[in-house]
Amino acid sequence: MTETKAVKSEQTRALIVVTALRLFRERGYEATTMRAIAKEAGVSVGNAYYYFGSKEALIQAYYDELQEAHAAACRAVLAAEKDFAPRLLGVLKARVDTMVPYHEFAGKFFKFAAEPTSPLNPFSAESGPSRNSAVEIYREVVDGSNLKVDKEFRKELPELLWLYSMGIVLYWVHDNSPGCRKTYLLVERTVPLVNRMVSMSRIPGFKSVTRELVDIIRDVRA
Secondary structure, three states, rough: OOHHHHHHHHHHHHHHHHHHHHHHHHHHOOOOOOHHHHHHHHHHHHHHHOOOOHHHHHHHHHHHHHHHHHHHHHHHHHHHOOOOOHHHHHHHHHHHHHHHHHHHHHHHHHHOOOOHHHOOOOOOOOOHHHHHHHHHHHHHHOOOOOOOOOOHHHHHHHHHHHHHHHHHHHHOOOOOOOHHHHHHHHHHHHHHHHHHHHHHOOHHHHHHHHHHHHHHHHHHHO
């Protein structure tokens, strides 16, 4: 009975998310109320609020699901590759793969996520869990590779790679090419450059630059 109840609860939660995303796409985020979402999903308003305290929480659930899908899509390449560049390339392509089905209304969400005070902002406290999960994927890219870099730089590299991936996401939001072809091209063309720059961090003349970069990251984070 408990297991059946848990399954039903998860199904209801998923139904509310799917319904909300459809209504956001059809009516717009601001025009869609929790009451409308509940009605379309066939649940009470109280039940909708039981699962999600606000519309922002629904979008955060969408982000979390995307993050889980991305983590699953990365498994094959991370298990097969040891070189840094192929691992990074595979992870970034998997990121785009999981986002493409939602491209139609990504821009509508982005304008709210771009608001500095919004809980949907990727740097907000509310987005902390999904942000940390994303950084951990790039930590796995680094730690599971045969990459040889300065120890302190290695610690900060996953967060830098996540920031790089956020730039890819921003480009994807505005990419109107068929199947987001230009976003895939951007990934394919920039990963070798990133790999080259990371590899150069071992060169004596660049070590001081790398250490200064690490200091900047830590000072900004503090």
